[in-house]
Amino acid sequence: MFSWARGAIIACFLTVVSLPTFAQADEWQFEATFYLYTAETTSGLRGNDVILGFGDALENIDVAFMGTFSATNDQWTFLADYMLVDLSFSGPSPNTAFSAEDLSVRTQVLTGLGLYNLYDDQRTRIDLGAGLRWFDTDTKLTLRAGGSPEQTQRENDNWIDPIVAARVRYDLNTRWSGTALVDFGSFIEDRQTWQLLVTANYAFRENWVARFGYRYLRVENDEDDQNYLFEQSGPIFGIAYRF
Secondary structure, three states: HHHHHHHHHHHHHHHHHHHHHOOOOOEEEEEEEEEEEEEEEEEEEOOOOEEEEEHHHHHHHHEEEEEEEEEOOOOOEEEEEEEEEEEEEEOOOOOOEEEEEEEEEEEEEEEEEEEEEEEEEEOEEEEEEEEEEEEEEEEEEEEOOOOOEEEEEEEEEEEEEEEEEEEEEEOOOOOEEEEEEEEEEEEEEEEEEEEEEEEEEEEOOOOEEEEEEEEEEEEOOOOHHHHEEEEEEEEEEEEEEOO
């Protein structure tokens, strides 16, 4: 299982460092996107899950940053997506054995992908590739005493998962287009991650694009019986600048 992971990591590295070699004569287009992710968030440790709707998360958020940078030419796309969320929440516990629960979550997710174009008819473009997802979390869950004594659980760790990915883009006309991206990683025992991102894109100015759609992200880590879960799903809105 670990040999698969090492092989995927080496392949991703070779893909990224070889981009300029494969496309020295091609023109690159760059794009920077900042977005708002109105997600429902589930964070869990050892089977104790806390679910926050977007309204709850917005009220209790301390820091948030979300953005993507990509470079594309005729054959290759290299992209990096970064998300930082720092929030804290207190409320009643759904577990009747406890009176309340306190949750603090500081999570960083960095996804890097190298994608190769397999098909392009000037309207539909299909890319396949691979990459890595770095996940860093400091999650603390305190279950306040009720029928059971108080419990505190904490996960402070980071790890890297190799992933494979596919992306499809369809241009409806010169202004409207649609994009779908899916990635998946389960190459390391007791860990799994996957993502789905679907957006509609509207080019409202020469270099500016508005995006809106849906994103789902899931990360699981069962190493050492920690049963860690991080899940987000919901609408996404963004503004991109191309140059």
